[in-house]
Amino acid sequence: xxxxxxxxxxNSSQSINYKLVKHTVEDxxxxxxxxxxxANFPFPxxxxxxxxxxxxxxxxxxxxxDISAAxxxxxxxxxxxxxxxxxxxxxLDWLSRLERNFMxxxxxxxxxxxxxxxxxxxxxxxxxxxxxxxxxxxVSTFTLPLFKENLGDGKKILDSDLAAKHQxxxxxxxxxx
Numbered sequence: 001x002x003x004x005x006x007x008x009x010x011n012s013s014q015s016i017n018y019k020l021v022k023h024t025v026e027d028x029x030x031x032x033x034x035x036x037x038x039a040n041f042p043f044p045x046x047x048x049x050x051x052x053x054x055x056x057x058x059x060x061x062x063x064x065x066d067i068s069a070a071x072x073x074x075x076x077x078x079x080x081x082x083x084x085x086x087x088x089x090x091x092l093d094w095l096s097r098l099e100r101n102f103m104x105x106x107x108x109x110x111x112x113x114x115x116x117x118x119x120x121x122x123x124x125x126x127x128x129x130x131x132x133x134x135x136x137x138x139v140s141t142f143t144l145p146l147f148k149e150n151l152g153d154g155k156k157i158l159d160s161d162l163a164a165k166h167q168x169x170x171x172x173x174x175x176x177x
Contacts, residue, residue: 002177004028005070007036009077009088009127015039016147017076017120019154020113024074024170031177034066038091045086046093056098063091064098067106072177073136075127076111082122096134104135109173111142119145139176140169 006025008017018037025033041059044050067073078085095102110128112120121143128138142165144150150159157163 001031002071003032003034003069004072004074004177005034005036005066006074007038007076009038009075009091010085011039011042011087012078013039015078016113016115016151017078017111020111020144020147020151021074021076023151023154023157024076024109024111024166028170028174031174034070036063036066038087043087043090043094046090046097051097056094060094060098064095064102067095067102068099070106072107072109072139072173073103074109074111074173076113077120077123077127079112079114079120079123084123084127088127092130092134101135103131106136107139107173107176108136109140109142109169110138111144111169113144113147113151115147117145119143119147137176140172142166142169 006021008015008021010017025035077088108131112124114120124141124143131138150162151157157166
């Protein structure tokens with residue numbers, strides 16, 4: 001049984017990416033899944049001055065430790081103007097200051113959803129190229145366009161082709177654990 005850490009790279013209390021992560025992990029059996037809602041993890045904007053004066057928050061250290069203890073990660077990144085949110089980039093900046101390779105040898109299932117037709121493809125592209133710098137192996141990716149139409153109720157992905165792609169990407173990730 002593998003330990004999976006799952007979260008969305010969003011600090012919104014209404015995050016549709018968190019809803020996608022929650023939907024994804026509900027069907028995982030035979031593994032220990034820890035689901036985090038990062039809306040409960042406020043972090044200041046990274047700066048060297050702040051780091052020198054204040055160090056690292058306990059919640060940042062705990063998150064790094066949770067990542068280290070996991071056998072794999074499921075992450076869904078939100079998109080702002082075609083890029084990952086400043087919150088998620090800030091989170092990566094803080095974690096990499098604690099330990100450069102904080103995702104060392106971690107298989108990652110990387111997802112994104114948005115209310116538009118691209119489903120967060122811009123954010124996925126940026127983060128997919130960035131995570132290996134921290135030691136991660138992005139095993140599979142999935143984008144869900146038109147969130148309200150495709151998963152608005154949170155129960156299932158309504159488009160059968162998208163549902164099959166999501167399941168295939170999840171199975172590929174689970175096969176690497």
